[in-house]
Every structure is written in structure tokens, then in C-alpha cells.
Amino acid sequence: MTFALETAANPEGLRRVAIDPVSRVEGHGKVTLLLDENNVVQQARLHIVEFRGFEKFIEGRPYWEVPVMVQRLCGICPVSHHLAAAKAFDRVVGGYPVPASADRVRRLMHYGQMLQSHALHFFHLSSPDLLFGFDSAVAQRNIVGVAQAHPEVAKKGILLRKFGQEVIRITAGKRVHGTGAVPGGINKLVTPEERDLLKRQLPQILAWAQDAVDIAKQLHAQNPALYNNFGSFRSNLLSLVRADGAMELYDGVLRVRDDQGRILFDQVSDQNYLELIEEEVRNWSYMKFPHLKSLGREQGWYRVGPLARVQNCDFIATPLAEIERQAFVAWGQGDLVHASLAYHWARMIELLHSVEVIAELLDDPALLSGDMVASGERQRSGVGIIEAPRGTLIHDYDVGDDDLVTRCNLIVSTTHNNQAMNEAVRAVARDYLSGHELTEGLLNHIEVAIRAYDPCLSCATHALGQMPLDVTLIGADGHVLDRVQKASDGQLNRQIASAIGLEA
């Protein structure tokens, strides 16, 4: 677990390739590769080139506004931010634990979010690569291509996502800008009519979720060499688990396994995460690099998200997903599965688990009646940790006597995976790019590796006219040799242009 290929020994004489931003990845990311005269990769980095300023956005606001406002940090997983903030402020208002009804409604909201996010990622962001191949025609390698060639797959993805959105609408009160979770609880129960509406759809949704796991599993079985080795590297794994070791996505204790599967830390309270984790700043990326304090930056970095969660837990407490977890573990033949593409398989196991949990919750009478809010002695700070679709999400706040937030620290899932995504880029660069001429298909290999982590690099700003892909080649003498811009309509514009100004 070292940092080979992070920094070239002699970068002055190398050619630079920038992929900017990574397509179908939220926000602004840029990959730079320094190549020598023989096109051998000497340095590979995933840069985050947009400073996000989350803390500035939140500090100074009244704490009760924050669970609603943080949804605007990210247009992709607003519900996860909503719930993580609400959990943190449960502590501030002395409302932890929340009443049973509030717990059930929040869980329903959370698993609805997990379902819709995982469905979007697998069926619509990754399936083009997985179904058509990484080198397929670029015009085909998108959701429209999937819809044309495999309309049944595309439709299942849309309807799974639609169901998850319905769960969110019912529990959060609105399709967007939901207000369902408040510090200490919730402000709305589920009605019998809403519950019945969801229950009627469950058999079909469950069947599709099982189909989705089968698709992911078959992809591995059909091409084990690719799926086991592409973007593969060893790492520690971090996630929440339930106190008894079960998979737990809403509320639990922190657990870390090392790359051999041995438990390094367990039963760590979410309130004490700073005893476990620290963040490092590197001068070539705005995104920090978290790692385990006790192991340091080189040995202490870790992966979060589905691959970590499915292997960090001892079991999954729903029967169908547990069968699939066991099949996944068996695939590793006694070792942990470290392949980046295995994220897709693990993600679909979690999708199936989410449907099963939703089914259980819809049979729980606490959804329909009971106390909605708890309160107690006011506290000055609180931490809320949740397993968001992409991985562990940490919200940490201090609140003054005037009820205004005086400090906040957010560690989002993609930040936890920062080092891991860089490692995936390096693995792919080392295995696929060195010694080859660069083509769009080869560059897409790098994007495939990054997309496996479903990163969310920024927030929802998608004004018409933004240029989504920019590839620049810079020669050993520092001059721009070539620049290709790819518009959102797929048009390629090739031009000699000025350098784009990013430090390699």
C-alpha cells in the first residue's frame, strides 16, 4: 500500500495527458498522466479542481435549518446529507435516540435513497461500459445506447429508481427539498394509504433487484480475468456495522479491516471518529486524503462504499442479500475481493438488501403511529454518520448558545475514497496505457475505474453549455500538442490550444 506512480521522479521531461472532467462523474475532476517519450506512465493523479466550500456554506446558519440546507450540497445524494445532519443534531437537541417511529421512517427514507442511487449507477451510468465493453463506440456507450439495445434493462433501472424516489417522497414529504427529518426525529409519519401504495409494488421490485444481482454476478463469471484484475489493488476497508457485526447502513459503530481481512478496529462510536481518522492535504488536489491516524498516511488509507460494507460485515440480516453476500465472499476464495469492478456486484447486493429492508419496514406498525420527536439536555456538538450510497458520510457540528452553527466538518464518501480512486487510476494506467498510443477507448478505461466508485465530486450545477470533456496533450517541452473537446452532444472539436493551467 505505497504511493507508486503518484509522483514521477523527473517530471520535467514528460508528456502530460489531462482528461477533464471525468464523464458521467458528478462535478469537476481531472486526470493527468505524465508519459515519457515511449508513452510509459511515470505519474498518474486524479485531481479535484473545484473548491467546494461546504463549511462556509453552513457555518453561521441556525442549526434547525441545516438538515434542509445541506441537501443543496449535492444534487445526487441530498437525502444522505439530510439524514446525516439530522442525526448529528439529534445529539445537539438531546434527542438521541429518536423515538421508534422516527427511526423507522428515517430508515425507510434512507433505504429508498440507497435503492434509487444504486439503480441509477448500475443501470444507467455503468451498464453502458459493462454491457458494451470499455472500447465500444462512444456514441453507443451511454444510457440512450442502453435503452436502444437493451430496453428491458433500461426500463427496470428507471422503474427501480422511480420506486426509490416514491419512498423518498412519502417519507421526506417532497420529491426534492424534503423536510422529513428534523433534529430529534421526524415531522411526518407514513399513512396507511402511502404504505399500501409502496407495498403493492414490492413483489416486482424485489424480482428486479434479484435480476440485478444476477446480472452483476454473471458479468464476473463470464470474464473473471477482467473483473478480478481491472483496477485491482489491496486496501483497508472502513464502514459502519451493527453492534453484532451485521451490515448496517443507517446507524452503527465503525469497523476497519486490513487488506487481509483482519479486524483492526471495531465498535468505535461514531461520536469518536476523530480518534480513528485524520485528513491530509496535498497540494495538487482540493480534495483531502483521509487515513487511519494510528497507521499513518501510507498504510492507513482505506476504501469505503459497497465493496467495503459487503466484506466488512459478518452477515447481512436479510435472507436473500445474505445468500448473495456469501456467494460474493466465496468468489474471493479465502481472500478479500479487492477488484474495483467488484463494487458493481457489491452495490447490487446492497440494492437487494435495501428492497428487503423496505419490505420489513413497511410491515412495521411504528411507521404509522407513535411519537415523532425526542428532546433532552441541549449539547454543544454532535456527530452524525451514515452509510450513504457511495460510502461513509460524516457530519460533525458545533452549535453556539445562539443556536448558530459555529463549526462544521464534513467528510463525504468520495473523499474517503480519494486515495483509492487514485490507486485505481494508477493500476489501470500501469496495466492498460503504458506503451500504447492513447485512444478514446483507452482513456475510457480510466474513467471506468473511477466510475466503479460512483464518485460525487461536487454539487449539482449543470447549466446548459458546460464543456464536459477536455483532453489535452502536452509535450516534453511544455507546449500543447493537441487538445480535444467533447461536447455534451458527442461532437468532437480538435484544436491546438493554450495550456489549461493545471499543475501536474
Add this chain to the structure above:
Amino acid sequence: MSAETASLLVLGWGNRSRGDDALGPLCVEALQDALPTHLKRQVEFLEDYQLQIEFALDLVGRERILFIDASLDCRAPFEVRSALPRRDSSFSSHALSPEALLQVFVDLQGHAAPPATLLAIRGEAFELGEPMTDAAQAHLTAAVAWALDWIQR
């Protein structure tokens, strides 16, 4: 078309906390407020952070669609054009273009998409936590006036 489905869908997107990215949602909100009462049952308004695949299902049964978004490269104060189904590459990460969404509709439903119009409102700045610029505010006012008239045609 079911009895509950409004014939016109007005769909705007953007992030209200990112400066001029709020143009889409704020235009939807203003139209909703200004629409004469007798027309309210004929128009459904939706907003989201981004245009997403499941909106293909919201297009079903419509006679007309109006898409509204902020734009970095249209002429001020706004531009209007028809949106036609198209297989674009949709490299815009987790979001789709209006044209790609219409194409998804065609592929899923097996028939032509409803006629769709794109209202692109010129924006200038999109930073998190920043207010809308004065220029965008003026563009919004002009766009709302145009859209209100268009809806009632």
C-alpha cells in the same frame, strides 16, 4: 392520457443555492405563482437538481413540455428552441440532456415524444452559497413573462 395527467409539463432544474443555477427552479416557482387559476389543472410543475432518467416517465401523456434551465452560453436574456429526441453522449455525469431524456422516452415507450420546448436562461455565476446575480435576476423576469404568455397560447 389519464384524467389526472396535466396536458402541459413544465420542468425546471438547478440548485437554488448555487447562484444563477437557481434560474430553472425559480422560473418554475414564479410561473406556478402567476398562472391564472383556471389553467392550474392543465399544467404540472416539477423541479429537481438535475434532469434524471425517471423524468422520462413524467413525460407520458403530455401534449406539450417546457424544459427550463440556466445556460452559460445562450444569448441574454434567454433563448428558446425546440428540443428533439437525440442520441447524445450525455457526458454530463449523473444528469441527462433534455434531448437525451426525450430519446429515452421514445425508446422506452415506442412512440414519438410530445413536442418539447427548451427555455434556456442566461446565467453568469454558479458558486455554492452565492446569491443570484443582478443580471440573472433581470433575465429571469424576462423569461417568466415569455413563458407565461407561451403557456397560455
